[in-house]
Amino acid sequence: MADKSYSEIAYDGLWGNNVTFVQILGLCPTLAVTNSLINGLGMGLATALVLASSNTLISAVRHVIRPDVRIPVYVLVIASLVTIIDLLMNAYLPALHKSLGIFIPLIVVNCTVIGRAEAFASKNSVGRSFADGLTMGIGFTLALVLLGGMRELIGSGTLFAHSEMLFGAGAKDFTITVFHHYQGLLLAILPPGAFLGLGLLIALKHFIDAKVASRRVSVEEPAGSEATAAG
Amino acid sequence: MLVKKMMLSATLLGLFAMVGTGLVAITYDNAKGRIAQNQEESLQQSLRALVPATRYNNDFSHDHIEVHDRPLLGTGDPVIVYRARKDGKPVAVVIESVAPDGYGGPIVLLVGINYDGTIAGVRVVSEQETPGLGTNIEPDRTHWIFSFDGRSLHNPQLDKWKVKKDGGIFDQFTGATITPRAVVKAVRNTLLYYQQHRDALFAAKVPEKTAVKHEDAKHGG
Numbered sequence: 360m361a362d363k364s365y366s367e368i369a370y371d372g373l374w375g376n377n378v379t380f381v382q383i384l385g386l387c388p389t390l391a392v393t394n395s396l397i398n399g400l401g402m403g404l405a406t407a408l409v410l411a412s413s414n415t416l417i418s419a420v421r422h423v424i425r426p427d428v429r430i431p432v433y434v435l436v437i438a439s440l441v442t443i444i445d446l447l448m449n450a451y452l453p454a455l456h457k458s459l460g461i462f463i464p465l466i467v468v469n470c471t472v473i474g475r476a477e478a479f480a481s482k483n484s485v486g487r488s489f490a491d492g493l494t495m496g497i498g499f500t501l502a503l504v505l506l507g508g509m510r511e512l513i514g515s516g517t518l519f520a521h522s523e524m525l526f527g528a529g530a531k532d533f534t535i536t537v538f539h540h541y542q543g544l545l546l547a548i549l550p551p552g553a554f555l556g557l558g559l560l561i562a563l564k565h566f567i568d569a570k571v572a573s574r575r576v577s578v579e580e581p582a583g584s585e586a587t588a589a590g
Numbered sequence: 591m592l593v594k595k596m597m598l599s600a601t602l603l604g605l606f607a608m609v610g611t612g613l614v615a616i617t618y619d620n621a622k623g624r625i626a627q628n629q630e631e632s633l634q635q636s637l638r639a640l641v642p643a644t645r646y647n648n649d650f651s652h653d654h655i656e657v658h659d660r661p662l663l664g665t666g667d668p669v670i671v672y673r674a675r676k677d678g679k680p681v682a683v684v685i686e687s688v689a690p691d692g693y694g695g696p697i698v699l700l701v702g703i704n705y706d707g708t709i710a711g712v713r714v715v716s717e718q719e720t721p722g723l724g725t726n727i728e729p730d731r732t733h734w735i736f737s738f739d740g741r742s743l744h745n746p747q748l749d750k751w752k753v754k755k756d757g758g759i760f761d762q763f764t765g766a767t768i769t770p771r772a773v774v775k776a777v778r779n780t781l782l783y784y785q786q787h788r789d790a791l792f793a794a795k796v797p798e799k800t801a802v803k804h805e806d807a808k809h810g811g
Contacts, residue, residue, distance in 0.1 A: 428599045432606050439610035443617045450624035453632070521730070545723065545765070 362483065365490055372494025378471050379502035379557070380564045385471040389503060390553040392462055396518055399507025400500065401455075401525050402462045407496025409444065409466050413437050414480040414492030421481050433476045441467045454527060471499065506556050514548035516541030637672055640702030640711040641682045646674035655794045662783040664688035664776055665696065671791055680705045680792040683784065686715065689776030693768040694718035697727070701780045707788075708742045712777055717769075724769035734761060734770070743781050751778040 363371070378384050388406070393399045416436055417424075424432050445463045448456040456463075466472065475495055480488040512518060516538035522530035546552050634651050641650070653675070656668035663669045665688040672684040682704045689697040697717040702710035712735050719725050726732045737760060743751075752758025753771050762770045784791070 423602070425599045425602055427595075428603045431603055435603075435606050435610045439614050442614050446614075446617050446621045446625070449628070450621035453628040457632075542764075545720075549720070 362487065365487070368487060368490045369494045372491060372496075373498045373501070377502060377564075378495055378499040379506075380561050382471070382474070383561075384474055385469040385499065386557075388462065388465045388469055389506065390550065390557065391465070393503055393507035393510055393553060393556075394514065394548045395511040395520055396504055396508040397521050397525055398462075399503035399505075402465075403496070403500025403503040405444075405463055406466050406469060406471070407493065407500055409437070409441055410472055410475060410496040410499075411489055411492035412444075413440055413472055414475055414488040415485055416440065417476045418480040418483060418485045418488035424481070429481065430473075430477070433473050437472050437476070438467055455525065457524070471495065502560070506553070506560060509556050509560070510547045510552055512537060513544050514546075514552065515543045636700060636713055636715075637684055639713060640684055640700060641674045646676050646681050648673075648675040648678075650674050653796060655791070655796060657787070657791070659783055662687075662779040664690040664779065673792060675792075682710050683791055684710075685780050685784070687776055687780045687783075689772040691768075691772045691775070692717060692719055693724050693766070693772075694720065697769070697772060697776070699773065699776060699780075701777055703781065703784050705788075706742075707781065707785060708740055708745075709738045709777070709781070711736070712738045712773075714773075719769045720766065723763060723766035726763050726766065727769055727773055732763075734763070735773075737761065738777055743778075743785060748778070751775075 372378075376382060379389055385406070388402055392402045413433075413436060417433060420432075420436075441463060445456075448463070475492060479491045483491070508518060511520065516536065518535045518537060519533045522533035526533070547556070630651065637651055650672060654670050654672045657663070657671055658666075658668060660666045663685070669688075670686045672686075674681040674683070682702060684700050684702045687699055687701055689699060695718050697719070698715040700713045700715055702712070704710050714728055714735065717725065717727065719727070727735055729735050746759050750758045751760075751774060753760050753762040753767060753774055755762050755767055756771065758774065760770060760774050
């Protein structure tokens with residue numbers, strides 16, 4: 360297997376193999392916390408941190424781990440890592456921990472983390488694995504921010520509400536009230552709204568991919584060159 | 591051969607478990623002091639929001655007892671009562687009571703009651719209500735929770751301690767009646783409990799275990 364270049368890793372993490380829209384992994388935290396943009400952002404950033412560190416650690420010990428016990432070892436590494444991050448945040452960033460605290464234990468059960476450990480970090484160098492974890496995490500964050508923002512906008516007519524939970528008291532007036540005197544569409548904030556929103560966003564991604572593909576074909580056809588398989 | 595392989599794998603797994611657990615233990619040991627301090631600060635902050643620091647001069651957050659009253663305090667578990675005093679005279683209590691019948695499960699409240707039986711303030715400690723509807727009881731979303739301030743069992747009369755929909759005086763939210771109804775009932779019941787036990791609440795001694803801890807804290811400070 361040829362090693363992926365860093366730009367390929369970044370493209371896959373952010374778009375081509377996006378955790379939420381393509382791999383459709385980690386749905387439990389995705390659907391549960393995205394009733395506002397800020398919640399999505401917080402969960403996304405915490406997951407990205409864990410993904411980048413667990414990928415790096417597992418890649419570093421990949422020659423020591425025996426194949427028959429690799430999954431329990433991944434579980435051990437990820438669970439220890441998440442617990443340590445949880446404790447450190449509780450001790451040194453109490454305000455952030457208060458708002459994200461409930462999400463952090465959820466990261467342990469996010470199958471994305473163990474999925475990347477198995478599919479990528481166990482076979483690639485430390486640098487590449489770190490890049491993969493980081494970009495996968497950022498792609499996940501972007502997806503959660505999009506979904507959370509969409510649901511918050513439709514559900515309550517605001518964006519960035521309760522920013523102070525993430526950015527401290529100074530961020531209290533970050534809230535943008537898009538629709539004034541808006542009653543809110545409750546469906547968007549309730550769990551069914553998460554499924555509907557995710558479905559719409561996945562459809563949108565497919566639509567964009569199809570548009571890009573058809574444009575590429577129509578541009579390249581007149582020249583007579585064969586479309587190179589990008590996907 | 592197979593046994594040797596199994597032993598090797600098991601040893602490896604054991605090593606990882608030991609290193610992982612060890613790191614978690616070391617982190618916990620280093621962090622636990624800070625965590626306890628943060629929790630203490632956050633508790634004091636919420637207590638001071640109900641009873642301002644100028645009104646008492648005792649060790650408010652440590653002067654607490656545990657009481658039981660399932661029908662009135664909403665939980666079979668021990669309920670913590672914090673007592674504020676000035677120069678030894680009772681000023682107010684803060685009772686951590688529970689509204690057991692919230693829409694998404696029990697709602698934990700801090701109910702501050704002045705010595706004369708008026709409400710100093712109510713805050714929500716934890717809830718799992720519907721986002722955007724029941725969560726309007728949180729003070730950072732609406733001012734609803736402040737509508738209890740200054741009320742007592744005579745203001746309004748006991749039979750008016752209900753949401754408007756049930757013939758009382760407290761607002762409900764559009765589309766959410768169950769949450770405010772549960773909170774109003776819990777605050778009313780807490781007031782009833784206080785009325786029945788006021789003097790006993792202030793007279794009760796801090797339990798032995800906490801008293802020792804309290805001494806330690808003083809030495810440490």
